[in-house]
Amino acid sequence: MIPQVIILSLLIFVLAKMMPGDPFTGLIDPSTDPARLEELRQAAGFYDPWYIQYFRWMNNALHGDFGISYMYKYEVTTVIGQRIGNTVRLSVISVILTYALAIPLGLYAGRYQNSWFDKAVVVYNFISFAIPTFVLALLMVYIFGFKLGWFPTSGSVSINAVPGTFGYFMSQLYHVILPAIVQALLGTAVTIQYLRSEVIDAKQMDYVRTARSKGVPTGKIFHRHIFRNASLPIASTLGYEITGLVAGSVMIEQIFSYPGIGNLFISSINQRDYSVITALILLFGLATLIGTLLSDIIMSIVDPRIRVQ
Amino acid sequence: MGGLSRMSTEQTEQQEAVSIPPTGIRMIAREFKKDKLAMFSLTVLIFILLFAFIGAMILDQDVVTKINILDRFARPGDSSMTGHKYLLGTDEGGRDIFGLLVFGARNSIFIGFSITIITSIIGVFVGLIAGYYGGIIDSIIMRIVDFIMILPIMLIIIVLVTIVPRYNALTLVWIMSAFYWVGKARLFRAKTLSESRRDYISASKTLGSSNFKIIFRELLPNVSSLIITNLTMNFAANIGIETSLTFLGFGLPSKTPSLGTLTAYANNSETLANRPWTWVPAALLILVLMLSINYVGQALRRSSDARQRLG
Amino acid sequence: MSELITINDLKIHYPIRSGFFNLVTDHVYAVDGVDFTIEKGKTYGLVGESGSGKSTTGKAIVGLEKVTSGSIIYDGQNITKAAVRKKINYNKDVQMIFQDSMSSLNPKKRVLDIIAEPLRNFERLSDQEEKKRVKELLDIVGMPEDALYKYPHEFSGGQRQRLGVARAVASNPKLIVADEPVSALDLSVQAQVLNFMKRIQEEYKLSYLFISHDLGVVKHMCDTIAIMYKGRFVEIGTREDIYNQPQHIYTKRLLSAIPQIDVRNREIHKAQRCAVEQEYQLHQKDYYDENGRVYDLVEYTPTHQVALNNGGVNYCGKPFYVACF
Numbered sequence: 001m002i003p004q005v006i007i008l009s010l011l012i013f014v015l016a017k018m019m020p021g022d023p024f025t026g027l028i029d030p031s032t033d034p035a036r037l038e039e040l041r042q043a044a045g046f047y048d049p050w051y052i053q054y055f056r057w058m059n060n061a062l063h064g065d066f067g068i069s070y071m072y073k074y075e076v077t078t079v080i081g082q083r084i085g086n087t088v089r090l091s092v093i094s095v096i097l098t099y100a101l102a103i104p105l106g107l108y109a110g111r112y113q114n115s116w117f118d119k120a121v122v123v124y125n126f127i128s129f130a131i132p133t134f135v136l137a138l139l140m141v142y143i144f145g146f147k148l149g150w151f152p153t154s155g156s157v158s159i160n161a162v163p164g165t166f167g168y169f170m171s172q173l174y175h176v177i178l179p180a181i182v183q184a185l186l187g188t189a190v191t192i193q194y195l196r197s198e199v200i201d202a203k204q205m206d207y208v209r210t211a212r213s214k215g216v217p218t219g220k221i222f223h224r225h226i227f228r229n230a231s232l233p234i235a236s237t238l239g240y241e242i243t244g245l246v247a248g249s250v251m252i253e254q255i256f257s258y259p260g261i262g263n264l265f266i267s268s269i270n271q272r273d274y275s276v277i278t279a280l281i282l283l284f285g286l287a288t289l290i291g292t293l294l295s296d297i298i299m300s301i302v303d304p305r306i307r308v309q
Numbered sequence: 310m311g312g313l314s315r316m317s318t319e320q321t322e323q324q325e326a327v328s329i330p331p332t333g334i335r336m337i338a339r340e341f342k343k344d345k346l347a348m349f350s351l352t353v354l355i356f357i358l359l360f361a362f363i364g365a366m367i368l369d370q371d372v373v374t375k376i377n378i379l380d381r382f383a384r385p386g387d388s389s390m391t392g393h394k395y396l397l398g399t400d401e402g403g404r405d406i407f408g409l410l411v412f413g414a415r416n417s418i419f420i421g422f423s424i425t426i427i428t429s430i431i432g433v434f435v436g437l438i439a440g441y442y443g444g445i446i447d448s449i450i451m452r453i454v455d456f457i458m459i460l461p462i463m464l465i466i467i468v469l470v471t472i473v474p475r476y477n478a479l480t481l482v483w484i485m486s487a488f489y490w491v492g493k494a495r496l497f498r499a500k501t502l503s504e505s506r507r508d509y510i511s512a513s514k515t516l517g518s519s520n521f522k523i524i525f526r527e528l529l530p531n532v533s534s535l536i537i538t539n540l541t542m543n544f545a546a547n548i549g550i551e552t553s554l555t556f557l558g559f560g561l562p563s564k565t566p567s568l569g570t571l572t573a574y575a576n577n578s579e580t581l582a583n584r585p586w587t588w589v590p591a592a593l594l595i596l597v598l599m600l601s602i603n604y605v606g607q608a609l610r611r612s613s614d615a616r617q618r619l620g
Numbered sequence: 621m622s623e624l625i626t627i628n629d630l631k632i633h634y635p636i637r638s639g640f641f642n643l644v645t646d647h648v649y650a651v652d653g654v655d656f657t658i659e660k661g662k663t664y665g666l667v668g669e670s671g672s673g674k675s676t677t678g679k680a681i682v683g684l685e686k687v688t689s690g691s692i693i694y695d696g697q698n699i700t701k702a703a704v705r706k707k708i709n710y711n712k713d714v715q716m717i718f719q720d721s722m723s724s725l726n727p728k729k730r731v732l733d734i735i736a737e738p739l740r741n742f743e744r745l746s747d748q749e750e751k752k753r754v755k756e757l758l759d760i761v762g763m764p765e766d767a768l769y770k771y772p773h774e775f776s777g778g779q780r781q782r783l784g785v786a787r788a789v790a791s792n793p794k795l796i797v798a799d800e801p802v803s804a805l806d807l808s809v810q811a812q813v814l815n816f817m818k819r820i821q822e823e824y825k826l827s828y829l830f831i832s833h834d835l836g837v838v839k840h841m842c843d844t845i846a847i848m849y850k851g852r853f854v855e856i857g858t859r860e861d862i863y864n865q866p867q868h869i870y871t872k873r874l875l876s877a878i879p880q881i882d883v884r885n886r887e888i889h890k891a892q893r894c895a896v897e898q899e900y901q902l903h904q905k906d907y908y909d910e911n912g913r914v915y916d917l918v919e920y921t922p923t924h925q926v927a928l929n930n931g932g933v934n935y936c937g938k939p940f941y942v943a944c945f
Binding site for chain 1: 456459460461463464465467468469471472545549550552553556557558559572575576578581582585588589592595596599600603604607
């Protein structure tokens with residue numbers, strides 16, 4: 001894992017270097033004497049060899065210093081810190097909804113194979129695989145947000161709400177629901193397909209036949225044995241869900257005008273705020289890495305056959 | 310004696326006609342005939358392709374993309390000053406949505422197709438080599454592949470799109486291809502690994518065939534059904550990715566019409582809410598396109614796996 | 621000089637990697653010191669249980685396995701290196717028949733292309749000559765001519781195996797290594813394929829190395845039989861030597877395990893088997909060293925070699941088959 005983090009940071013550093021501008025663009029009065037600017041640049045180590053710059057950048061990053069945001073004129077960490085809570089809230093609710101939706105749908109579709117329920121689930125699954133994120137999000141926000149007016153179409157919390165009250169919390173929840181539903185609808189794709197096929201395969205297995213011949217009632221077979229066996233490896237899809245959320249958050253937050261870090265990424269690209277961009281890519285990259293690592297760890301705990309050395 | 314051998318040649322030629330390979334065009338056609346929905350999807354797909362490509366040849370791109378402020382945001386069915394009827398209305402620049410749809414469809418399809426072809430060639434090649442030779446070559450290739458897969462690819466593409474100078478559609482194709490070949494490489498490596506273990510590969514080695522010959526003459530045909538299925542699914546995915554990027558503003562340059570640029574009108578909440586004719590047709594077209602390609606791809610996948618066949 | 625191939629101290633070891641850094645911690649001794657000579661026109665049998673190393677040895681002779689140490693000499697050259705094999709076109713003379721007929725034929729190729737593959741690699745023939753030759757080969761293995769344009773999945777197991785034989789014979793090899801060629805077939809079909817193989821041997825004057833775990837098949841086909849255990853040879857001898865006068869306790873055990881259908885004498889056979897098993901348990905240390913490794917081969921008669929302790933000599937100085945007191 002560590003080598004991957006290092007290579008990731010190197011890559012991002014290279015990317016950051018490729019972006020035009022230097023640490024002082026936008027912070028300093030343009031009418032400053034160019035000689036003075038040169039002095040400042042020297043002092044800030046702008047002309048140092050690349051590996052020294054890299055180590056300085058990494059060192060700063062590890063201490064939480066990512067520089068100053070060009071757009072907002074204060075520290076990058078503060079800028080990100082203000083919005084990360086929103087994105088985390090959205091992501092957590094999305095994951096909960098995803099599994100709350102995927103697990104019963106997948107398991108019962110597998111159990112009642114070829115019933116109308118199963119056929120509907122298969123169709124839904126197929127569409128959720130094929131449809132691009134933004135198309136679904138646009139249609140949902142148009143129908144449920146604007147035309148029907150059931151949900152708010154922008155922001156993370158209503159302007160009138162007072163922070164710290166229950167009303168504030170409810171308002172946050174209200175704003176999060178529609179985008180979370182969209183993410184959940186899309187995120188169930190892999191999990192439903194996996195669970196359904198696992199249950200269908202398990203029905204043929206010998207241990208199920210044994211239980212049935214022993215007279216164990218069908219419902220019990222499913223709940224106690226099949227569902228449990230099928231559900232455990234879901235941990236492996238957890239990592240995939242997290243990476244999906246990372247990419248999806250950019251799109252969803254943009255469409256719902258939801259002030260999270262996905263939205264921040266887009267606006268900072270548009271404004272050429274390179275310090276924020278760099279920090280965000282690092283953050284997203286780490287999130288993906290951690291997600292993958294997490295699912296590996298959970299898998300090894302849950303399945304005794306796979307053990308990390 | 311001569312007559313007998315002539316007869317057996319004819320018989321042999323008859324036999325040539327009868328023997329079909331395990332998954333040939335016949336199998337695929339049979340599968341489609343049985344699955345009505347797949348047939349329907351295929352028809353829809355062909356119709357859209359014709360619409361896009363023939364339409365693009367008929368219509369004049371310059372006329373369609375010319376800004377015409379007077380006709381801003383005309384509703385579907387309105388006519389312009391010159392008497393031209395706008396089937397789907399116009400956008401904020403007064404451009405005919407219908408025309409933009411045709412050109413946008415053509416561009417998005419063409420770009421999606423190009424990326425699919427390029428990534429397939431790279432991915433299959435790398436996957437075959439890694440899976441066949443194994444050992445150190447495989448390890449190195451897999452390290453690279455694993456690393457790229459972990460990256461937040463879309464974000465990096467967005468950044469690259471803003472940095473690269475002289476940016477155009479071709480650059481987008483190259484940037485996307487540079488990253489998206491890895492999923493394919495992994496898939497084909499896995500398939501190659503399992504196929505390489507089979508005895509006919511060992512047999513070919515003892516029969517004196519060179520490694521190059523084995524990879525391309527023995528291995529490749531057995532991987533071909535996977536290639537075709539994957540190509541189709543990937544085609545849909547790439548169209549989706551390109552339109553997503555253009556929607557955010559980081560795909561095709563704004564001068565080039567794409568289905569993504571049309572849907573990007575929805576970024577403005579005023580247009581999103583009150584002028585749906587600008588973005589809804591494009592969004593729906595993307596949806597239908599991807600669904601039909603995916604369904605055709607599923608039918609192809611089923612036809613190559615005897616267990617799942619319907620026909 | 622009727623020697624075709626001489627194998628000297630062949631060793632094939634596979635490294636086992638484990639631990640966090642994937643270091644080599646141990647080895648699998650698939651083949652651990654094998655000496656063997658194959659002569660022209662003779663049929664050899666290589667027998668052993670699963671994991672004894674017989675398939676690995678066979679594959680090494682054909683050039684499919686990487687050899688850790690030792691040599692395989694053909695025509696004065698050590699063919700354990702791929703470059704040497706390529707230079708002298710080794711595989712034209714040494715071919716293989718595989719166990720799994722379905723997996724050893726490329727499902728996407730027609731029979732004509734499958735059998736013509738060695739011809740295209742080793743000889744320069746026109747299309748017509750090639751077709752003629754393939755038809756001849758099909759005839760030798762008793763397959764109809766219309767098989768030319770069919771695909772492997774259109775044939776039964778026995779037919780596919782015969783196609784495999786035809787392919788192996790195509791380049792006129794001097795030695796064919798047959799790796800359990802009939803293990804996956806029905807008994808009646810087994811006889812058919814084996815008979816074709818015998819016919820081919822007579823016609824082409826080839827040598828066979830027959831690898832099998834089935835002692836019955838080996839008895840039918842082979843003049844000289846070698847028994848393998850844990851990567852080493854335990855006993856080599858002619859058919860009569862092995863079946864009538866087995867010397868190594870492992871050979872005896874293997875032979876006693878052949879099921880005999882003789883209902884009336886069931887009790888006697890059972891008693892014999894038990895006796896052999898007892899002898900096996902008692903005399904382990906005479907025939908295996910402290911690590912369980914088989915000893916080197918010692919000459920018992922000019923045609924018969926046995927793996928014995930101490931060069932075949934008892935602790936009292938007499939030959940091993942004479943009791944000490």
